[in-house]
Amino acid sequence: MTDETDETDETDETDETDGADLGRVLRALRRRADLSQRQLAERSGVPQPTLARIESGRAVDPRFRTVERLVRAAGGDVAIGMPSAAPATTEPTPVPHDDMRDEAGRRYPAHLDVWEVHEPRDWPGAWWAEWYRLPPERYPLPLPPAAYEVNRRYRDNRRWCAEVRRTARVRRFSGGDLPDTCWRFVAELPDGELVGELRAHERSPLLEYGEWYPGMPEREMVLDGVLVAARYRRLGLGRRLVTALITEMRAAGIDSAAAIAEGFGIELLLACGFEIEARRPAALRLSPPRRRYG
Structure with a gap:
């Protein structure tokens, strides 16, 4: 506080x-x-x-x-x-x-x-009390000019x-045994510590759908996953990784990308310009059978 x-x-x-x-x-x-x-x-x-x-x-x-x-x-x-x-x-x-x-x-x-206070979200005292859900005329106290x-x-x-x-630095990883159609981006600290990673691959929509239709792109990107170390989450590194992918794929002439996400991953991709497609399958999980006691 x-x-x-x-x-x-x-x-x-x-x-x-x-x-x-x-x-x-x-x-x-x-x-x-x-x-x-x-x-x-x-x-x-x-x-x-x-x-x-x-x-x-x-x-x-x-x-x-x-x-x-x-x-x-x-x-x-x-x-x-x-x-x-x-x-x-x-x-x-x-x-x-x-x-x-x-x-x-x-x-x-x-x-x-010290930071300036422009709205309740800028003031921890009001943020924890959820003042932002109230209209300004119902604020219990006037907002201070700044907070710390x-x-x-x-x-x-x-x-x-x-x-x-x-x-933190985000860069595209290349070399090694990585195929040309596989894309990998990493987020690193100055000492070389790896704190985030994104993997994606190119695919041909024609091979997926079996037939060509007007407007079908020749190539599109499939986002395989974005992973940020637990301690470094909520710092914008995931968004920087996705943004780096979008920037480079568009520079390569690829304008379409597909992804399946759940939880906070959905919010991340929506913030980066992705849209939810109703025709896409939902994320599914197979878990081991539950043990019965008694």
């Missing part, structure tokens, strides 16, 4: 020019270390109000020792030297939502992921999902 006040950073809406850069760096360091103001204050021994003033730019000339303790507690380094001899340093990634403010004009916590996840486990999982979506 989210909370719009308990974790809000104690900062003013505007920065003083002299302390703006230092404040942004500290907020970026806190985000990288995933620390709230309270947590960084406890680690560094610097009072939280002092940290809040530095981050907001209100502390125009903070003591060097104070800044050093904060930076080191957040996992950063402080370097002093002549400009020509100063070692090259990499600044932490800026806080992406640093320009956003809550209804009281305060910044949102730097270490959390306080629970560390949920937040880490959200960032992990975003990283998988960003880095």
Whole structure:
């Protein structure tokens, strides 16, 4: 769940020019270390109000020792030297939502992921309560301008999902003993881990139906199956695999594809442009006989 006040950073809406850069760096360091103001204050021994003033730019000339303790507690380094001899340093990634403010004009916590709320589905508190089933005039509370996840486990999982979506690569596999009429696509992580796979094959409609009719394609694709590792499902990898197949088969002059699906597979194919055909057989399963007890 989210909370719009308990974790809000104690900062003013505007920065003083002299302390703006230092404040942004500290907020970026806190985000990288995933620390709230309270947590960084406890680690560094610097009072939280002092940290809040530095981050907001209100502390125009903070003591060097104070800044050093904060930076080191957040996992950063402080370097002093002549400009020509100063070692090259990499600044932490800026806080992406640093320009956003809550209804009281305060910044949102730097270490959390903040997103704008446009409808109930964007706000976990309303989503779990199924507000989206109500008309706007019946919402129990007004929607906040933004939301964030306080629970560390949920937040880490959200960032992990975003990283998988960003880095996973989908490609067509070729070579080996794979026949020319068999198509295989794989989804891989940067380290080469296989997390998804799609298999399909070409067929001739003329051979299937035994006769030719006007408009019959010369070739069509049959989707044999799409499989995504359990941990990586619901991240869009299945849709990327199907989309890759459609893109390449159309580039090869194949515009028609057939598939049999069940469960979530039906939703996946419908989202990728497939349509349900009533004349097609349903998915069937043969299970072993049930054992009788008694």
